Amino acid sequence: MNTQTTWHHENFEPTGSSIGYRITRKLDEVQSPFQKIEIFESTDWGNLMLIDGAMMLTTKDNFLYHEMMSHPALFTHAAPKRVVIIGGGDCGTLREVLRHPGVESATQCDIDEQVTRMAEKWFPELCESNGDPRAELLFDDGVAYMANCPADSVDIVIVDSTDPVGPAEGLFNKAFYESCFKALKDDGILVQQSESPLMLLDLIKEMRGEMGKAGFTTFKTLPFPQPCYPTGWWSCTLARKGGGFDFRTADARAKAFPTLYYTADIHAGALSTPPFVAAALGE
């Protein structure tokens, strides 16, 4: 470890709070056609990836996000075979999705190939399933990809995007959700990362509103810890055309693959909406 360290602080205007890390050096940097990607080495969190100055992931804590973006939805759907990931260029969500042996194909469509190239280099563990014959990696516009997706062809769409500003803005509105609705089978599930359940409930409400306009009728927001994101507490929101969010508890308990955070009981706990969240969302 270098003896010279500095503190990198990121101030989040919408939450009025900041998170920072003790870093030893910048490892890499690339300006893609879409955004600036930087990799830092930290003293305690492994490598950090920042996009346009915003923390995307750390070696240490990304498992929380990737496991919760995938396993709750995949254990909720009765038999997910066809999964599409919009965004997710670091490939961590793809890896978790492919842990489910029933999945026959998983397409990851991220607009920025450089995110994946940087992940391969600095977070190789997240990319270890990229060579899986069931995996397809596309570097293209996720909005267009979903718009062109055959109707009733997808079991689960996971929107693993950056914040709803910049390149990801088009992934949080009615038009995009309509494409997802059309592409999903009747028992399909849409999953969207949905920001902080403590501070950004208005955003979650608005997102659900847009999903509702697109035809989705049932929603569930699952909170989980995510230290590197604003407030350290994050969420994903699941939406369905109908039906609830009971999951295949026995299958989740008997899962043959390892997880670091996800368990069936933690999944069940995440389905219990904290009363202050339920009140804010009008549940």
Next chain:
Amino acid sequence: MNTQTTWHHENFEPTGSSIGYRITRKLDEVQSPFQKIEIFESTDWGNLMLIDGAMMLTTKDNFLYHEMMSHPALFTHAAPKRVVIIGGGDCGTLREVLRHPGVESATQCDIDEQVTRMAEKWFPELCESNGDPRAELLFDDGVAYMANCPADSVDIVIVDSTDPVGPAEGLFNKAFYESCFKALKDDGILVQQSESPLMLLDLIKEMRGEMGKAGFTTFKTLPFPQPCYPTGWWSCTLARKGGGFDFRTADARAKAFPTLYYTADIHAGALSTPPFVAAALGE
């Protein structure tokens, strides 16, 4: 809101990370015989209390900590009547404990009266049960208080302390836990705030080791979100002389008092130790 704001960053050396807030002004400050207490006003988190520069609580998110330090233990014990809180000078844990109608007396023993005075002034909602006839507020040394506690007299001891440095250092060792062990009845429960489950597992392991040397035989560490503490993910550890941590689920579901975060299902979820934590703790 003032138009002038500044960012206050707190760097945590043990976790290599920092948390900060956008603040408008300092509201108050007092140097007690034990520590320096400062109150800031923030743009999004209400008031902040810092002790010797370390964030203690915010108006916005303290409910997470206070609910999880109290309700899991109180719904685990079959019939808690006598509760002792060591530390806890902001009175938030006391308020939650007294929500349980079966509690006959709750003593809060914090060494620093100024913490409570500042809480009364700047976090009055946390102090709203201080006048409850079942409440006793002492300003004294918690180590001595537990050492002098009659044997087999207490159902639950909650150690609601600052970090294991400075005034609270004596609340994390075998000698103190022996006093707790003696004071607790056979079916009693010790609760200790136990820092970040992501980054400070060595500390949790060491703490459990000291509790074990004092005679406690069963342990459970419950994680919960706590945005204002390092990593935004925190924990409490429950210890018993024997027996497990199944709780009165039906009573928790039927509780007659409001909570903002705690639910029976969230409690059950917190009892499911994340696999990486279980591995580190040798569970």
